[in-house]
Amino acid sequence: MKALVYHGNKDIRLENREKPIPELNEALIKIKYTSLCATDIEEWQYGPLWIQSETPNLLSGKMAPLVMGHEIGGEVVDVLNPKNRNFIGKRVAINNILVCGICYWCKSGHHAVCPSMAVAGLSADGGLQEYMTWPVTHLVPVPNNVLDKHISLSEPTTVAVHGVRRSNIKPGDKAAVVGCGTIGLLTLQVLIASGVEVIALDIKEENLKLAQIFGAKEVIKVVPNDDSLTEKILQFTNGIGADYVFETAGAERTPEIAINIAKRGGTIVLLGIYTRKPKFDFNQIVGLEKTIIGSVASSINDMSFAVKMIGNNKINVDPLISSTIKLSNVIENGFAKMLHKDKNIYRILVDPS
Ligand SMILES: [Zn+2]
Ligand SMILES: [Zn+2]
Structure with a gap:
């Protein structure tokens, strides 16, 4: 073979x-x-x-x-x-x-x-x-209604489920998802299915279109070196900032963006894998008491939950x-x-x- x-x-x-x-x-x-x-x-x-x-x-x-x-x-x-x-x-x-x-x-x-x-x-x-x-x-x-071609996608869905589980986010909270590739778009769907309001950020129009189809409340197109991002997030969150930010892009600058747009006392979940070392100001975390959580792989029950969500059409x-x-x-x-x-x-x- x-x-x-x-x-x-x-x-x-x-x-x-x-x-x-x-x-x-x-x-x-x-x-x-x-x-x-x-x-x-x-x-x-x-x-x-x-x-x-x-x-x-x-x-x-x-x-x-x-x-x-x-x-x-x-x-x-x-x-x-x-x-x-x-x-x-x-x-x-x-x-x-x-x-x-x-x-x-x-x-x-x-x-x-x-x-x-x-x-x-x-x-x-x-x-x-x-x-x-x-x-x-x-x-x-896998339940009968899940198509053969959808089964393998339960693995990245599991990664998203694990990140959301690690965050301890609650229904009604406001989250931002930085990076709307596969993991970002799955994280966004897990969050929405959990009753969370989501703002999606990406540099690509096409990714944001899908984020909208999947139910994002707001989408923001990220332009390199744009200083108005935090301002835009504040507008969408009554001047507070995002309660939780999920960073899934794994790029050099995206952790910094994620930390900046989290509210004072907010939580940032890092799901990206970084091939280049990102730089950011640690005083943003110290001075504003932000929490950073790393999330990788999954725990034992995350995949059965992911498969169930795909079977129930909560995740497309x-x-x-x-x-x-x-x-x-x-x-x-x-x-x-x-x-x-x-x-x-x-x-x-x-x-x-
Ligand atoms: Zn993978
Ligand atoms: Zn062990």
Whole structure:
């Protein structure tokens, strides 16, 4: 079977691999679609950043070369343990994060920072192949009304759910979302579904149009070096500022914008992954008693909640699918396209069959 394998910086290869064989508590999954995410492109161009490349991961026992792809939907076609036979034929979203369950952080419920964490596509073989194996405990069955092509989008939705959960935001609060790419637009939808009023900020008209369709109360087009942003936010928030700001762009200047537009005493949730080191004035945080929260990955229940929200039509992932391609041309029609600076791409789905 075909698999897209990460060997190192700027070195990904389409290879032929043996179909994997499940271990006792694993399932064999036929992949329906795996979506490409900016993280994949960053690993290719600037990595290895998250991809395990020096020592094998403690939980998976794996390191590069690894099969890429961490946003995965498929169907269980086999299990080894007869106890798990009820999984066969089920369509599932892959909860791509394995944690040890025994460390200080896992025991205190903070699974997203388990030091032994293994992630499919980063520290274990992922979904850019025809079949993969994964523990049945980490398969989230998908309701019948969810289309095959929507399943893999439950992974970025999980990231959004986790960020909103970390913030402790309440219905009726006012939030700003800085950056309306895939994670931003999903965060915005999770917030709106939670009864929060959202102001969306982005530099691209097209992203703001979608933000509006998804229910943003206000949208603001960000122009580089525009000093009036804080003023605009104040206008929309009765002169107070945003109660919460979710930074999802991961750009050099966006954390500064996020901190500036949060109200005095407000909270900023950073969901972006920064390839360049942002600069900002820490006195903004000290003097105005703002709180900054980092959010990455997910906790154990975040994905089942994400799948439920997609199933209940609270989250619309369909407009976030920009194209569907075959695994055989994933490098030229997927990775190379997403690298383009002016790309208007949210997610590209890869069909590995
Ligand atoms: Zn991703
Ligand atoms: Zn742990």
